[in-house]
Amino acid sequence: MLSLQVIVTFAAAATLLAWVPGPDNLFVLMQSAIYGRGVGLSVTAGLCIGLVFHTIAVSLGVAAIFQTSQLAFDALKFIGAAYLIYLAYKSFRAGPEKLDEGTAKVKPMWQMMLRGVIMNITNPKVAIFFLAFLPQFTSAENGSIVLQMLELGGIFILCAFVSFAIISLLAGSISSWLKRSDKSQVILNRIAGLVFVGLAVKLATAHR
Numbered sequence: 001m002l003s004l005q006v007i008v009t010f011a012a013a014a015t016l017l018a019w020v021p022g023p024d025n026l027f028v029l030m031q032s033a034i035y036g037r038g039v040g041l042s043v044t045a046g047l048c049i050g051l052v053f054h055t056i057a058v059s060l061g062v063a064a065i066f067q068t069s070q071l072a073f074d075a076l077k078f079i080g081a082a083y084l085i086y087l088a089y090k091s092f093r094a095g096p097e098k099l100d101e102g103t104a105k106v107k108p109m110w111q112m113m114l115r116g117v118i119m120n121i122t123n124p125k126v127a128i129f130f131l132a133f134l135p136q137f138t139s140a141e142n143g144s145i146v147l148q149m150l151e152l153g154g155i156f157i158l159c160a161f162v163s164f165a166i167i168s169l170l171a172g173s174i175s176s177w178l179k180r181s182d183k184s185q186v187i188l189n190r191i192a193g194l195v196f197v198g199l200a201v202k203l204a205t206a207h208r
Contacts, residue, residue: 046116
């Protein structure tokens with residue numbers, strides 16, 4: 001069982017890390033600005049589901065495979081980079097959408113949530129980060145290390161969800177305004193495409 005001091009210290013560190021510019025919060029920011037708060041929150045939920053996967057993997061020791069096997073690390077990161085390139089292609093191809101049309105295209109929430117899940121799970125650096133970060137807050141004196149890791153993962157996910165939800169709400173507030181301008185939508189989609197390409201290159205060139 002984690003002590004209150006450990007919980008508070010860890011929660012503070014996790015919240016700070018959630019706000020440091022990185023692939024996840026940039027992804028939430030861009031999707032919220034383009035498609036609105038609802039989509040941003042769906043992406044946030046997807047990313048946090050991915051963090052559940054990483055928490056379990058680290059707690060059970062599976063993530064150590066990505067730390068010791070270059071082949072496994074490379075395979076997963078290239079799958080993730082390919083998916084980001086696909087998202088970039090979709091963004092570059094996307095046209096403006098009208099809010100006042102009854103047939104306006106609405107992004108399915110499950111699809112955006114799945115997008116967040118895939119993006120998070122296919123980033124092996126998240127697993128390795130958890131593998132390096134979580135154990136620092138565990139102690140054999142506090143009982144089962146596996147249970148402590150799961151607790152810490154749960155706290156990290158909660159902090160990330162709240163932080164990303166705030167980002168979604170703030171960025172989503174400009175979505176309606178952007179959608180009134182075809183030119184603004186096109187420009188933002190192109191920027192999103194460039195962000196995805198940048199994230200793909202960063203992931204593809206990442207080292208353990």
